[in-house]
Amino acid sequence: MTSDQAQAQMMAQLGIQAMIPGPSGDENAPNHANYDEALANPFPTLPDPLTTNAGRKVTTADQWWKLRRPEIVEGFEREVYGRVPATAPRIRWTVTATDRERIGFTPVIARRVIGHADNAAAPGITVDIRMVVVTPANAKGPVPLLILFGRDDFPAPSQPTRTEFERIDAAIKKALVAQDPGLAAIFAAHPAYPLAQEPPFRFPERDARGDLPRTDQLIAAGWGYALLDPGTIQPDSGEGLTEGVIGLSTRGQPRKPDDWGVLRAWGWGASRALDYLATDPTIDAARIGVEGVSRYGKAALVAAAFDERFAVVLVGSSGKGGATLLRRNFGEAVASLTGGEHYWMAGNFLKYGAAKADTLRNAGDLPVDSHELIALVAPRAVFLSYGIPEQGDARWLDQRGSFMAAMAAGPVFELLGVKDLGVGYDYRAAVLPPVNSGLLDGRLAWRQHDGGHTDQPNMRYFIPWADRQLGR
Structure with missing residues (x-):
């Protein structure tokens, strides 16, 4: 199916006749996105992460784990990201190449690892997840490791x-x-x-700030990293919904309304990578994190929210479907996802961007919002990273909406005995901290750098912060 056909097929399942067109990212277009704060909060009251669906206040950690957290997970699975079906394929990991290399002056061992998906139930669909794992060669014990969504390139292939x-x-x-x-x-x-x-011989290249690449900084700090190629888990398109791990799970047939979307599939793929990494004696299985920027920042947060084995997550410039509030009408909108990137989400999510349907809903009807996605990671460590619009991290991403979400997630971190941002919980009055002035004292951290659509300028702050949170 084409992407439009996949969307139309899902609309028919849900009784939707027309969708709201998403706003334009071009601020000069007639249908440009809203950037007026006076109009940005049409649904100003967020769901309380510490009140159950039945109205019961959650006052203990035990109530969070047994009552409230499962409700929030169910809301995200049913209405936003979709469920991982029982038919999701098993993954068998195989090391296909091992190379002794150097990153800067540090010797490393780099391995290409392929995760082959069992496709016995759908032989016409082949999925081989690609990953490169890089660890310091001379480490005295198991090292922490950060999974980064990106191309599985060897860092510096050894030369004859x-x-x-x-x-x-x-x-x-x-x-x-x-x-x-x-x-x-x-x-x-x-x-x-x-x-x-x-x-x-070439010396390591530094950026305008003098920073080494993120991977070089991780290795220099005694970390390992894995480059996980998300496109080999699931194609980033509506046409690809009958391919990849989603296609394998549905046997090449269209999705049901609560089946997983691409963001959940990428997050699930990171969990399968963690399955393999946790068996490696050179890697500290209790200190494995996940990172991503933009759409991959969304996927990284989804991965950490649903899989409690991830010890830390670095979420870069994620926007709607990630760390920023879905109820906010600022820049990217719910209609942007239900229209253009509908395949990122569960089919049920289309209901909240419908213009004509058997039952009309809007963003204010969502049972959950992104502050609760952040809260699902608690008490583990979350670092939210953004740049500035002047350097290309567009207002479209709604940096303030993410900061509001982080503030609103704070009570859960506090309930579970760890420090949050430390700025209070009145998200409606949220004021962004000064650029380059991070809130890095708690298990929940925020820093907006003066660069663009990348988390590279924040890596020098993330690593020591993560070391503290992980007890290194």
Whole structure:
């Protein structure tokens, strides 16, 4: 199916005849998104994370774990991100390559690991999840590790020695002369010209702030990292809903309204990566975290919310469907997701962006909101990261809406005995902290840097903060 056909098929299941068009990200367009704070909170009262659906106040940690948390999980699974079905495939991990490399001046061991999904029930759909795992070679014990959503590239593939390059060069020239004897005279006239040569040494590259890449900083701090390719878990498109792990679970058929969407599938894939990493004796299974930026920031938060084994999460510039409030009408809207990126979410989520339906709903009717998604991670460690619009981290992401959500999640962290942001719980009066002035004293942290759509400038703050939270 095309993405439009997948959306239409789900609309038919839900009795929806038309969808609200999402606002434009172009501030000069006639249908541009709202950026007026006076209009940003049409549903100013958020669901109370410490009041059960029956109206009972939650006052103890035991009530949170046994009563309230399962209700919030159910709300997100049914209406927002979808359920992981019992037919989700088993994943078998295999190391396909191991390379001894260097990141900067630190020796590391890099492994490419492939997670093959059992496709016996749907042989026409093949899923091989790709991941590269990098750990310090000389660590004295198991190291903490951060899963980053991204391409599974080796950091610095080891190179042949000069002697080996000379052998390669001689073999290439010999093969070319065999194919074209006239090349022998050219090679003889230029005896010093190599076709294969040893690349020059390069010092690690730093950005304008002088910071090394995120992966270099992690290794230098004694962490490992894994690059997990989300596109090999589930395609980022509506057309791909009958492929990937979602397609395997539905046997290539259309989804039901509460089946998982792409964000949940990516989060589930991070959990399957954790399954493998927890078996590695060089990695500290109790100190594995997950990170992502933008749509992958949404997926990282979803992964940590649903899987309590993740010890820490770094959520970068995530926007709607991630850390910012769904009830907010500022920048990206619920209609942006129900229209353009409907496949990220459960089918049921379309109900909250319908223009014409058997029963009309809006964002204010959602049983849960993003402050409760953040609260699901408590008492584990959450670091929310944003940049500034002037550098490309657009207002569309609603930085203030995420800060409001973090404040509203605070009471759960406090109930569970850990420190939150430390700025109170009056989210309606939330004022963003100054840029480059983070709130990093608690298990829930916030920092807005003066860069763009990346969490790179915050990595130098995240690592020592995470070390403190993880007791390193």
